[in-house]
Amino acid sequence: MIVGAQWGDEGKGKVTDLLAERADMVIRFQGGNNAGHTIVRDGETFKFHLIPSGILYPGKPCAIGNGVVLDPGVLIGEIEGLKGQGVDVSGLKISANAHLIMPYHLLLDTAGELRLGKLEIGTTRRGIGPAYADKASRLGIRVQDMLDPKILRQKIMAALEPKRQIFQELEVQRKRMRDEGVDTAGLDDLDARVDLHAMTEEYLTYGHQLEPYIADTSRLCWETLDRNATVLFEGAQGTMLDLDHGTYPFVTSSNPVAGAACVGAGVGPKDIDEVWGIAKAYSTRVGAGPFPTELTDDLGELLQQRGGEVGTTTGRSRRCGWLDLVALRYAVRLNGMTALALTKLDVLAGVGPIKVCTRYRHPDGAVFDDFPYHQSIIHSAEPEYEEVPGFDEEIGECRSLEELPLAARDYLDLIADRTGVPVALVGVGPGRDQIIWTRPPAI
Numbered sequence: 218m219i220v221g222a223q224w225g226d227e228g229k230g231k232v233t234d235l236l237a238e239r240a241d242m243v244i245r246f247q248g249g250n251n252a253g254h255t256i257v258r259d260g261e262t263f264k265f266h267l268i269p270s271g272i273l274y275p276g277k278p279c280a281i282g283n284g285v286v287l288d289p290g291v292l293i294g295e296i297e298g299l300k301g302q303g304v305d306v307s308g309l310k311i312s313a314n315a316h317l318i319m320p321y322h323l324l325l326d327t328a329g330e331l332r333l334g335k336l337e338i339g340t341t342r343r344g345i346g347p348a349y350a351d352k353a354s355r356l357g358i359r360v361q362d363m364l365d366p367k368i369l370r371q372k373i374m375a376a377l378e379p380k381r382q383i384f385q386e387l388e389v390q391r392k393r394m395r396d397e398g399v400d401t402a403g404l405d406d407l408d409a410r411v412d413l414h415a416m417t418e419e420y421l422t423y424g425h426q427l428e429p430y431i432a433d434t435s436r437l438c439w440e441t442l443d444r445n446a447t448v449l450f451e452g453a454q455g456t457m458l459d460l461d462h463g464t465y466p467f468v469t470s471s472n473p474v475a476g477a478a479c480v481g482a483g484v485g486p487k488d489i490d491e492v493w494g495i496a497k498a499y500s501t502r503v504g505a506g507p508f509p510t511e512l513t514d515d516l517g518e519l520l521q522q523r524g525g526e527v528g529t530t531t532g533r534s535r536r537c538g539w540l541d542l543v544a545l546r547y548a549v550r551l552n553g554m555t556a557l558a559l560t561k562l563d564v565l566a567g568v569g570p571i572k573v574c575t576r577y578r579h580p581d582g583a584v585f586d587d588f589p590y591h592q593s594i595i596h597s598a599e600p601e602y603e604e605v606p607g608f609d610e611e612i613g614e615c616r617s618l619e620e621l622p623l624a625a626r627d628y629l630d631l632i633a634d635r636t637g638v639p640v641a642l643v644g645v646g647p648g649r650d651q652i653i654w655t656r657p658p659a660i
């Protein structure tokens with residue numbers, strides 16, 4: 218299993234791509250098209266938001282599990298895009314139980330953010346939160362519902378009903394914003410997005426287009442595991458964005474931690490042998506929320522530029538900072554991590570001495586070696602750093618630990634030592650081959 222060990226964007230896509238080659242099946246288990254990654258293969262660029270990148274291996278079963286929230290229009294766009302690039306998508310499987318993102322979920326996501334104003338979460342505005350909220354309220358609409366006109370219509374009607382008053386208030390709010398010259402993007406076409414008839418027709422068409430891919434993905438996992446083959450579970454977002462364990466409310470609305478894979482893919486806990494946490498050699502965060510090691514100075518900007526830290530999904534600049542070992546140890550514990558994959562080590566070349574946060578200090582003097590459970594402590598936590606020598610050499614050509622500068626190797630040793638898990642893989646550049654395997658994968 219691959220999980221994000223920080224705030225997302227750790228380079229999971231690249232590691233998934235590498236491990237998918239060895240796995241017999243790949244499945245995503247949470248999140249939706251708030252995720253995004255780019256794979257460059259033989260000079261050609263492929264962009265993914267929903268489909269596991271393992272699809273680039275012809276015929277390999279790549280599933281979107283029941284725990285994912287799925288925007289069918291986006292998925293169809295992705296399928297068509299890949300087909301246009303000559304990719305065989307016959308391995309795609311979509312759980313019949315996955316919940317759908319509906320047009321009103323996008324509307325509610327934007328409205329929620331506008332209502333919060335300066336306190337906004339900074340969501341990707343893809344409707345993720347409202348779709349999961351409807352799922353929990355038992356007002357969600359599932360992939361299988363798109364195959365039955367009567368049920369689809371009934372369910373959309375039931376989902377719209379309790380929201381009518383919100384939509385009316387939104388319409389008033391939109392008019393007021395427009396009069397005030399405020400950007401109302403995301404709230405436009407309100408009537409069309411809550412039109413029962415149009416929506417039913419649109420989603421029936423999607424259902425028709427997606428029907429060949431709809432499957433019992435939990436059973437598919439079981440069949441694969443039952444013949445002693447390997448399933449790769451592909452997490453999205455990251456541990457610190459977890460709905461239960463992250464920096465709530467500045468989190469996503471699903472559980473990116475390893476435990477969620479059992480629920481979101483429909484397998485038992487004993488089926489998971491290895492959990493790899495993916496972490497950058499430094500930290501980034503996109504959207505609002507506490508980020509103790511954030512660098513708001515020139516160094517932060519240098520990391521942002523050297524690392525090309527711009528969101529794949531929203532194009533927003535990512536906030537950058539030093540590696541946070543308090544948060545990383547927390548992620549190791551929460552995920553039962555068996556190894557770390559450390560990406561983007563090359564970005565640290567030439568930045569001078571490297572700092573790592575080893576504990577937090579609260580203004581009242583209390584120190585925290587472990588991630589504090591109290592949110593206000595996290596908000597006011599000051600990181601305590603240990604400084605280690607940096608390295609100036611570019612390392613993009615290194616393919617073994619021995620080829621790395623001593624300071625880079627020492628940095629890796631420090632991370633393994635302080636987290637208690639081995640570093641199995643090191644990323645030294647954006648290319649697929651710019652990898653140092655330090656521990657061969659078990660698959």
Ligand code: IMP
Pocket residue numbers: 224225226251252253338339340341342343344345346453454458467468469470503504505
């Ligand atoms: P949502 O998932 O769109 O509701 O956004 C909630 C928070 O999670 C925001 O801070 C987003 O920026 C963040 N987020 C969601 N998906 C990703 C991701 O794939 N990478 C990084 N941050 C993400």
